[in-house]
Amino acid sequence: MPFVSVPKDLTKVKTKVALNLTKRQLICFSAAGAVGIPTYLLTHSAIGNDIALFLMIGLMLPFFAAAMYEKDGQPFEKIAFHFIRARFLWPGTRPYKTQNLYAALERQSMYEREVKRFASKNKKARKKSPKRPVAAKRRASAVKGRKS
Numbered sequence: 001m002p003f004v005s006v007p008k009d010l011t012k013v014k015t016k017v018a019l020n021l022t023k024r025q026l027i028c029f030s031a032a033g034a035v036g037i038p039t040y041l042l043t044h045s046a047i048g049n050d051i052a053l054f055l056m057i058g059l060m061l062p063f064f065a066a067a068m069y070e071k072d073g074q075p076f077e078k079i080a081f082h083f084i085r086a087r088f089l090w091p092g093t094r095p096y097k098t099q100n101l102y103a104a105l106e107r108q109s110m111y112e113r114e115v116k117r118f119a120s121k122n123k124k125a126r127k128k129s130p131k132r133p134v135a136a137k138r139r140a141s142a143v144k145g146r147k148s
Contacts, residue, residue, distance in 0.1 A: 024075065028067030036060035 014022050021029070036056040044052035069076040 025067045028063050032060040032063030032067075035063065 016022060018026060036059050039059055040052050040056040043055060047055075066076045069079075071079055074082075
């Protein structure tokens with residue numbers, strides 16, 4: 001008595017409609033024929049047989065790819081939809097960034113040290129400059145007042 005092997009995973013078995021093709025494959029092949037054959041018939045007299053044939057193949061190839069390509073149980077359209085949505089429609093990944101309070105404190109202390117250094121330079125510069133007597137200051141202010 002002959003034995004027939006039955007696959008264990010029945011989810012991968014697809015129902016065949018005609019010519020051992022699934023409904024999806026029949027629709028895609030029909031669409032490829034509806035696009036490719038008229039293209040060839042309308043262009044072969046104008047651009048030559050070779051170029052018209054390559055044009056027909058180029059136009060039919062995406063339909064054949066859509067009919068035959070399948071990855072992880074998903075057809076081409078679903079994979080293309082998910083790719084376009086993830087790549088172009090949704091925002092990219094945004095990594096979580098914390099505020100480093102230690103670095104902020106370090107910057108603040110550096111700024112304070114710099115301010116103190118400038119302040120001490122100004123004090124030293126004021127101490128080194130000769131001071132004019134009070135009478136000379138009064139004369140200088142009086143001269144300024146007469147000029148204006």
